[in-house]
Amino acid sequence: MSALLEVANLSRRFGGVHAVSDLSFTVDEGEILGLIGPNGAGKSTLFNLINGVIPPDAGRIVFDGVDITGEPPYVVARRGIARAHQIMQPLLGLTVLENCMVGACFGRENMSLADARAAAREVAQSVGLGDRIDTPAGALTTAGKKRLEMARALSARPRLLLLDEVLAGLNPTEIAHMIETIRGIRRSGITILMIEHVMRAIMSLSDRIVVLNLGQKLAEGRPREIAENPDVVKAYLGDSTLLTTVEAAP
Amino acid sequence: MTGSGRELLLEVEGLEAGYDGVQILWGVSLKVKRGTMTTLVGANGAGKTTTLRAITGAIRPMRGRVIFAGEDVTHLATHAKAARGLILVPEGRQLYAEMSVEENLEMGAYSARARRRFSANLERVYSLFPRLKERRRQRAGTFSGGEQQMLAIARGLMSDPEILIVDELSLGLAPVVVQQLVETLRSLKQAGVTILLVEQNVHLALALSDYAYVIADGHPFTEGPSVEIAAKPEIREAYLGL
Amino acid sequence: ETLTIGFTASQTGKLNNDSTAQLRGFELWRDDVNAAGGIKAGGKSYKIKFVSYDDESQGTRVQQLYTRLITQDKAQFLFSPYSSGLVATAAIISEQYGKVMLCIGGAEEKTYKLGNKYLFQLYTGAGQYLAGALDLLKQKNPKAKIAFVYEDDPFSKAVAQATRELAKQDGFTVALEESYSSGTTDFGPIINKVVSSGADALLGGGHYADGSTLARQLHDQKAGLKWVTLLVAPDSPNFATLGDAAVGVSVPSQWEPQVTYKPDFGPTPAEFTKHFTERFKIAPGYHAAGGYAGGLVLQHAIEKAGSIDPQKVAEELNKMNVTTLFGQTKFATDPKEHGLQIAHKMVVAQWQRKDGKLVKEVVWPNEAKTADALY
Amino acid sequence: MNESVSQAVAKAAAARPRHAFGEELLRQARRPFPWLVVAFTLVCGLVPYLADDVGLRESLLLAAVYVTLASNLNLMIGFAGYVNFGNIVFFGLGGYIGVYLATAWHVNLVLASLAAGILVGFLAYLFGLGILRLRGAFFALATIGVNEAIRAFVTNFEPWGGATGIYLSMDAYEPLGGPMNGLWICYFLLVAVMGLSLLLGYAIKTSKFGLGLLAIGQNEDAAAVLGVPTPRYKAIIYSVSGFFPAVAGSLYFFKSGIIEPTSAFDLTASIESIVMLMLGGAQTVTGPVIGAFLYEELRGYLLVSQTFSHFQLVLAGALLLIIVLFVPGGFMGWLHGRLPRLRRWLE
Amino acid sequence: MIGILASVIDGVLVGAVYGLAAMGLTLIWGVMNVINLSHGAIIVLGMFVVYFLTSATGASAYLGVPLVLALGFAAGVVIYWISVNRVIGQPILMSLLATFSLNMVIIGLGTAAWTTSPYNVPVSLPGISVRGYTFTGTHIMAALIAVVIAAALYLFLRYTRPGKAIRAVASNRDAAELNGIPTRQVLSMAFGLGVALACVSGALIATLFPFTVLSGGSYQLKSFVVTVLGGLGNPAGALMGGIALGVVEGLATPFTPVSWTPIIEFGLFVITLIAFPRGIFAFSRA
Ligand SMILES: Nc1ncnc2c1ncn2[C@@H]1O[C@H](COP(=O)(O)OP(=O)(O)OP(=O)(O)O)[C@@H](O)[C@H]1O
Ligand SMILES: Nc1ncnc2c1ncn2[C@@H]1O[C@H](COP(=O)(O)OP(=O)(O)OP(=O)(O)O)[C@@H](O)[C@H]1O
Ligand SMILES: [Mg+2]
């Protein structure tokens, strides 16, 4: 496996807050890399840096052998990086289908309008929005918007998919379905970098996990190793007995 | 049948509501006893948020009644309900993005009843979420997702609620923070605050609460003590992924 | 029979004030004519009917409205809208349809150099507006330093530029030249510059609003000028509301109630003034007199032509050389400037205090003056 | 579920062959709407001519100008979501360039107007690169600033007659066969410009470019993340939306016989075109037409109606207010709400 | 040199009044995202109120200021409920249209009642004369009043509960409602306040310059410029922005023909906007 994305010594601060500092890691072609960490650890900021929404203060981002540091987001998107946002950014006045079409039209494939319509319809169907295709995005529920974020990103047929908490707001059954969906995406050849606070999901999906804390890498490894890492437990997982007990309760 | 305001704090009868002429809720009813924690469960899009919005008055119910502390408040404005202690921490956080953390918290304590306990409440939320205290001058809009969720909950607590309604309590929060929150809710309940919880982590919601209502497609589906609900096979399959 | 005369007036918008005065002149004339049995031509007598619309002081709809006046309302003759810019716009239409249009409200001369055949101007052209004031100034102080401060609109600019050339020929020093945009209310910066320039006299202004403001602020800021002539504004009776600030301010005027022209026909200036004041409870300025005179000139041409055929009436107007209450009227017939007024003379009036009351005295030309100029 | 995802994505990838431009054009030509536009344009052009009704012509002429302004404004406001307060600057500048070329250099009117359109489009592109970095209200204000700055500049620009402006002599109409003919020709050209503006609006609305613009209009940051090249698209649409208004300005002021800064860069006219757009319904192609006709006819009627003449402004304002308050989606919004099936016919 | 200085001082004095005029606009805009296109017309209403007040009672115009404030506030609240309430929360264009129609109505009625002739409010205050340059008392007084009102407004918004409620509603109406803030009342109050400010600035302008029914347009335009310089929704910034604008005008005039001032003014305005996309003084909001 070769590195599809390589992040080297990346830093970004906001005033006095070091949101990301001197961070390095790689994402291999075809893998699912999980990204976890306490709230405000800098995970979403990292995504913003990768897809060019904000420029880094220092460091490099290399995608598929090309240095993309500082490129504007639409160029990055063309190169094949798509993203589902944590705080959803639907194009409220457009329908679900149109939202997805935008993704398809302007993503890596640069599809024509007609092709994009077909592709968008298929993808919307596949993430479970099939019956809401003509609903304006503004009328979707939170979870619906989350799905839409994902469908739109997928419609671009990216090489790297950045998923920022797409499982938040779903109930356990829905999460289980979504996990399958994400596995399917990976199987179609798309590399995934995902942020998630739902432990059960991230643990079962990820090939590897990177843990961020205060903008720095706290740990990196296979899910099991991470779950047992005392630093991670202290900073992030906490006394997991409580949650495991409630999850095991029924 | 108004029920006595002393035991029954919030009573919702046959609520019907929707958006732009599209009806979403078809006769949802709830009863929340004083000092208990009740949960409302349902699949994505079932109408939980809509129910809460109809209760607070963000959308106007087409039919049905909302009775709070013995008073029919169905047609009161949202702010009037808030002034009576009916507090919602909304889905999607709804922060004052351009104002500082501190100012957000102050606005939470806008009503006369909340102002009285301002300092005590402020201390409580700061010790619950130290991050907020560290960053009290930061603009709320620049917070991370989880930090925003903390602030939204903190602001709700600042309102000194009679009943605290939380939509999506744990959304986007790190596990360690969720644990703390659970503790907080328990102690709030101990302190006599009534809680109505909507939470996608159904395991958590059922484990925490005393009583549960389940809605499906805007219709009441079933209800009962949380332990019993959690044990029902159809619930386990539909909501617990088991 | 009725004769329809069409025009637009500025019932709304910035030109409303002056346009209304002119409109009153029209109306008074119409009522006088109709009371006397109408215009007599070719054995018939025609009662006058007006059709008028609001042009909102803007050019946008002027062409639409004049087209409508001609084609739908079947106006046989036209009066112009008020102000030079609107006249030019309306003239495109009147010329196309070969309708005679009496132009009362525009002194700018450019329009008459465009080859129009049916447009006739009653006012003295802009180029001559301040000639009298310069003559007067030469008498008082041939070495005066003059500041030109004028509104940036076609009319005022044309006046100022022509006068500046005249002033240079006469050997005056031009100490400052400044134009300001229409609607200016704060002349502070300009007055500071006037003070800095050391000017003795100020010539310029524009229309009522800006001119009266300029006068007031010149007074407030004690600009120390010995002579001030402003266009249009001081002519209005309202100018007296400025009180002390009005004293000494002079104005070139197309007409003043005191003038003593002996008309070939129609009322004398004194009769008109009395009649007008009775009707509208306000003394007439030159816009009002011009409006009345415009009607008279048209009436005279129709009666002489004995027909309401525009061609024939136009010919009469070309030949015309008459004196009305407004003074002498004769139109240029040279195709290069056809329709331009070449006979009418202007006077210079100045606000003075007389027995504690503010009055406007004619101070130039010498043969017409009612008082000596204050310098 | 998982299978369907990988299949969907794979299928989308397979659908590579792109429609050629010509093919796309053919596809559009089979839709009814463009033909509706063509028919409407022909009717507007021919009816006053056949009926020899110059009054109607003058009224329709203004309406055509307004439709052109409103529908091009729609490209910015309706599609890209950028409120252009100073769109009249295109019209005025186009007018000046066109009239200047036609009088001082004796350029043929059509060529002069085209030149005006191209020049203004180019200038707009340059300005756009600067001011399109601004968002929302700040952009709106910047467009006012541009309009006022250019107005002030032209007022001081002597080759264009400064504040006095440029007066056309009757001779200027000789190349068009005299003034009578000239007015008809200007009218036909203006109506054609209106028709082309509408077709342009339609073409953009149904194109990928249009989809990108709509995305920008909804949420520019999200659009960029999705790959919409936002700076380029915005600059292009700002420039494109200046072209036809400039051409129309050239024709209109040529027809008026005089152009001067106050009427050429009249901010109120800018706002009025926004009013028309909103009255008719933004984001639609038909909306601006309906809005412009409604507004123009309403104002026109009140202006000439003797009963209302003194209160025409008050009445127009009050009526407008009522419409705004109670029919917020504009006419098209209302219509589509009533008769959703019309959506397929009236874009 | 002294000429330049005089010009700049004049600029500062007049600029303070521009700032006050802009405050009303920026408040309404910042709080409820409504670009009030009737702002100019409302300024004119303030002018006429003072005119009729002084001509009817003979009292000093400055005594009228509190009354103008009160009347303006009341008028603003009424206007809010009639024409703005329904378009709140809708796209910004809707409120634009609503206020534009209102503008038409006010101007139309005003023209019918008062024509477009100019009016004056006669006030005489001793001025200060230095070497031939005079700073009139009215200018100094108007600037002082403007500064006092700006300061009061700033303190009100920053530190009082209703002031904070206004900012909260501005930021997020749904949240404010959930926090027990009666948002509609707050909005109508904010609108009333904005209108009151516009009226007072009109009243002060009326003591400086003559005015007509149509005078509002140019002050509205200036208010836009000032709003940008000062940052949206920032009254203190508006005052600074107004003074900045006045100084620019004052500095430009000694060196260039006055007719070039708008080019400089608006050119600078556009450049400033591009350089500081949120306004020069916007930082004070954070
Ligand atoms: N603003 C709106 N306009 C129109 N329809 C809406 C709107 N908000 C929600 N809906 C619709 O109402 C239904 C119920 O939504 P609601 O948000 O109440 O569900 P929910 O149970 O809270 O779901 P979730 O778990 O996703 O939060 C959904 O079908 C949704 O599409
Ligand atoms: N524009 C900004 N200005 C100031 N601080 C910012 C800004 N954006 C982010 N931050 C801060 O940077 C830190 C990292 O934020 P980020 O959104 O990356 O966190 P996160 O890891 O995604 O957290 P969460 O899990 O809660 O979503 C946070 O403390 C946040 O408050
Ligand atoms: Mg995040």
Ligand SMILES: [Mg+2]
């Ligand atoms: Mg919900």
